[in-house]
Each structure stands twice: as structure tokens, then as C-alpha cells.
Amino acid sequence: MNSQQPSLAQGLLAGQRGALARAITWAENADRRFPQLLEDVYAAVGRSHRLGVTGPPGAGKSTLVNQLARHLRELERTVGILAVDPSSPFTGGALLGDRIRMEERTLDPGVFIRSMASRGSRGGLARATVDAFDVMDAFGFDQLIVETVGVGQAEYDVVGAADTVLVVLCPGAGDGVQAMKSGLLEVADVLCINKADLPGADRMVADLEEAVHIRTAGKGLWMPPVVSVSAGTDQGLDGLLEAIQSHRAWLEAEGRLQLSRQEQRLDQVQRVLREGFDHAIWEGRGLEGYARAMIKASRTPHGAAERILEQLKAALPSEWAQVQEETQP
Ligand SMILES: Nc1nc2c(ncn2[C@@H]2O[C@H](COP(=O)(O)OP(=O)(O)OP(=O)(O)O)[C@@H](O)[C@H]2O)c(=O)[nH]1
Ligand SMILES: [Mg+2]
Structure with a gap:
């Protein structure tokens, strides 16, 4: 150490x-x-199940996460929660409410809750989320949950860092249609229609079940269950937990979880590299002066960048290609 x-x-x-x-x-x-x-701490990483919760603003994600944590605690499972602070102005108002509702859980030592600033950075948020999940995993929580608002690529990247993605929608406001259009359905391992106490929930469940069926039937893919709940009145949470558990069991069968974790690790290598790359090539290697010289020699910015990229590519170690050949099946 x-x-x-x-x-x-x-x-x-x-x-x-x-x-x-x-x-x-x-x-x-x-x-x-x-x-x-x-x-x-890495030897202790890899035991927690990682759940990503996403969906449109106001769908009831925080209410649901709070209830999920409560039910998990009843089953004596410990829970670590990351809430990604939405930086978009139209959801900013819900933040205080989130904190207060989630506070209920913070008196319990079996629950840990942390907000993360999203800062609008692309790969950065997902990188930080996975890193935070890794240390929470090493700490020893049974269940890790990250809540984020499903509005952009950065948010999809965050939930993509989870083993199981739960997409939360609610009746009305054309959420179902919107979710199908925006690709939210494609990232879902479990679909949850929250606010089942409101009109239109049954219809929405039926529509989404049909959409899921069309997408996955006969393809040997996981068919995301569609579960309706009312987080506000604590209805249907057991069924939701079962659906999450069934996806986890499916992953753990036939080594799928291991494969999925390998992909998660690879994504993380890419994110960390991307963050380090700019810094590494501009820092202390005279690249700036070189680029300036090319601009003075009236290269276009694209021409200059292309030239630098060619030289970088030529400098890539040849053993990388060998390793790849050796690891090919
Ligand atoms: N009728 C009804 N309202 C609910 C239910 N669950 C949550 N709500 C309400 O929906 C509103 C939004 O809930 P949140 O849990 O803050 O939703 P969210 O998806 O976390 O919102 P953002 O984080 O701002 O995107 C609140 O006023 C909740 O009280 C439910 O089951 N039924
Ligand atoms: Mg919320």
C-alpha cells in the first residue's frame, strides 16, 4: 500500500x-x-450491484429511489446513492425537495447519499460517477444507485455505467412517445411507470409493453419488464424490486455480468484517457509552438490538426496491434 x-x-x-x-x-x-x-482498494471492488435510474424531469425518480432504499433496508441490504445534480435550469428547482426527502434516509448508517455536481461536462460526469461507484463498492454497499435526469448524452453515459438501467416515466405529457423517440427505451433494462394513481397509467404500460415486445421478441435479448408503481403512496415497489432482481439474475447467468463489467471498464479507460489526453499532449512537449508555426505557414486549422494527428498516429506503439492479435479469439 x-x-x-x-x-x-x-x-x-x-x-x-x-x-x-x-x-x-x-x-x-x-x-x-x-x-x-x-x-x-481495488481488490474490494466489484461486489455491489449498480443501478442507474433515469427518466424525464419530475417523473418521480427521487421519490422512487427513496422508496427503493427504504424497501432494501427492510431486507437488510445497505444502499449507496449518488444523485447527479441537474445543471439544467428547468429542473434546478427540485433540488431542495430532493435533499429533504432523501434526508429521511441519511440518519440510517446503512444508507449513504451524495449529490454530485454535473457541471455540464460530457465524459467528466460519467468518469466521476464510475470512480465514485468504485469507492462506494469498495466501502461495501450491497446496492449502488445513481439518479440522473434523462435529458442528454452525458446522462445516458452515466446510467450506462450501471449494471441495470431503470427508466422512470409517468402518465400524461406524452412521456411514453417521447421516450420511444429519444432512445430512452433502448437504454432501459427495467421500465417503470410511476404515478400509477394518475389516469392513463394502464394504457401507457400496454403501449410500452408492445414497444418492448416489438424491439426484443425472438432476438434472444433481455426483454425489459414494464412495472407500474406509485412511489408517492408506496404501491408496487415489491414488484419493481423483483424486476430489478430478475435482470440482475439474468446478467449473472452465463457470465453476462462479467462481460458487461469488462465493457464498463473499457468505457472508463476511454473516459480517463480522454480527460488526460489533451493535457498530456499540450503540456511541455512544444506542441503549441509547433501548431503556431504551422498556422504561420498558412496551414488551415484543420490542415494543422490533421498533420499533428498523422504524426501522433505514427508514434503509436506497434506492440498494441500485437496485443490485440494475441487476445483475439
Ligand atoms: N401523483 C403522484 N405524484 C408523485 C408520485 N411520485 C412522485 N410524485 C410527485 O412528482 C413530483 C416529482 O417527484 P420527484 O421525485 O422530485 O421527481 P424527479 O424525477 O426526481 O424529478 P427531477 O429530479 O427534478 O427530474 C413530486 O411532486 C412528487 O411528489 C406518485 O406516485 N404519484
Ligand atoms: Mg430528482
């Missing part, structure tokens, strides 16, 4: 919440000490 921060890694593994909070801050800030920390 690295001598510089044994206490944080050990604190994390010993279940100290202060250590967990600090580790997540490092993850969020892409702190330089984070990679070593993750290395020190």
Missing part, C-alpha cells in the same frame, strides 16, 4: 463514512491521489 495515503484507503475499507466522503470528493475533482487510492 502506498505510504502517502494508507489512512484513506484503510479508512474506506474499514467502513468509515468520512473516508468515503473524502474519496468521492477526490473522484469528483479527478484528484491526483485518486488513482493510487483506487489501486489500494
Whole structure:
């Protein structure tokens, strides 16, 4: 173990919440000490089930996550929750409400809740979320949940970092049609129609079941169950938990979870690389001067970038191609 921060890694593994909070801050800030920390605790990563919860603003995601956490606690399972603060102005108002409702759970040591600022950054949010999930996983929660608003690619990337994606919709406002158009349906492993106490829920369930059937039937794919609940009045949560559990069981059969985790890791390598790449090539290698010289020599910006890219490609180590050949089946 690295001598510089044994206490944080050990604190994390010993279940100290202060250590967990600090580790997540490092993850969020892409702190330089984070990679070593993750290395020190990595043997303990991989036991939690990761649930991503997304859906349009106001669908009832926070209410639902709160209820899910309550039911999971009744089953004596510990829960770590990340709430990605929506940076979009039209959802900003719900934030305080979220906090207050989620506060109910924070007195329970079996539940940990943390908000993450989305800061509108593309790969950055997903990278930080996965890093935070990894340290929460090492800490030892049975269930990890991330809530995000399904409005853009960054949000899809975040839920894509989960084992199981729960898409929450509610009747009215054309949500069902909108979800089908926006591709929300494609990312869903479980579809939840919340606010079943409102009119139109049954119709929506039927429509979505049909859409799911058309998409998946006969293709050997997972067929996402459509579950209707009323989080506000705590109706139907058992059925929802069962649906989540059935997806988890499906993943764990035939090594699918392992494959899916490998893909998640690969995505994370790409995100971390992307964040580090700009910095690495511009820093201390004279690239800026080189680019300026090309601009002076009246290259177009595209021409200059293309030239630099060609040179970078030529510099890629040849053993990469070999490793790839060796690992091909
Ligand atoms: N009628 C009804 N209202 C509900 C139900 N569940 C949640 N709500 C209400 O829906 C509103 C939005 O709930 P939230 O849980 O904040 O929704 P959200 O999806 O987290 O919202 P954002 O995070 O802002 O996107 C609140 O006023 C809730 O009280 C339900 O089952 N039935
Ligand atoms: Mg919310």
C-alpha cells in the first residue's frame, strides 16, 4: 500500500463514512491521489450491484429511489446513492425537495447519499460517477444507485455505467412517445411507470409493453419488464424490486455480468484517457509552438490538426496491434 495515503484507503475499507466522503470528493475533482487510492482498494471492488435510474424531469425518480432504499433496508441490504445534480435550469428547482426527502434516509448508517455536481461536462460526469461507484463498492454497499435526469448524452453515459438501467416515466405529457423517440427505451433494462394513481397509467404500460415486445421478441435479448408503481403512496415497489432482481439474475447467468463489467471498464479507460489526453499532449512537449508555426505557414486549422494527428498516429506503439492479435479469439 502506498505510504502517502494508507489512512484513506484503510479508512474506506474499514467502513468509515468520512473516508468515503473524502474519496468521492477526490473522484469528483479527478484528484491526483485518486488513482493510487483506487489501486489500494481495488481488490474490494466489484461486489455491489449498480443501478442507474433515469427518466424525464419530475417523473418521480427521487421519490422512487427513496422508496427503493427504504424497501432494501427492510431486507437488510445497505444502499449507496449518488444523485447527479441537474445543471439544467428547468429542473434546478427540485433540488431542495430532493435533499429533504432523501434526508429521511441519511440518519440510517446503512444508507449513504451524495449529490454530485454535473457541471455540464460530457465524459467528466460519467468518469466521476464510475470512480465514485468504485469507492462506494469498495466501502461495501450491497446496492449502488445513481439518479440522473434523462435529458442528454452525458446522462445516458452515466446510467450506462450501471449494471441495470431503470427508466422512470409517468402518465400524461406524452412521456411514453417521447421516450420511444429519444432512445430512452433502448437504454432501459427495467421500465417503470410511476404515478400509477394518475389516469392513463394502464394504457401507457400496454403501449410500452408492445414497444418492448416489438424491439426484443425472438432476438434472444433481455426483454425489459414494464412495472407500474406509485412511489408517492408506496404501491408496487415489491414488484419493481423483483424486476430489478430478475435482470440482475439474468446478467449473472452465463457470465453476462462479467462481460458487461469488462465493457464498463473499457468505457472508463476511454473516459480517463480522454480527460488526460489533451493535457498530456499540450503540456511541455512544444506542441503549441509547433501548431503556431504551422498556422504561420498558412496551414488551415484543420490542415494543422490533421498533420499533428498523422504524426501522433505514427508514434503509436506497434506492440498494441500485437496485443490485440494475441487476445483475439
Ligand atoms: N401523483 C403522484 N405524484 C408523485 C408520485 N411520485 C412522485 N410524485 C410527485 O412528482 C413530483 C416529482 O417527484 P420527484 O421525485 O422530485 O421527481 P424527479 O424525477 O426526481 O424529478 P427531477 O429530479 O427534478 O427530474 C413530486 O411532486 C412528487 O411528489 C406518485 O406516485 N404519484
Ligand atoms: Mg430528482
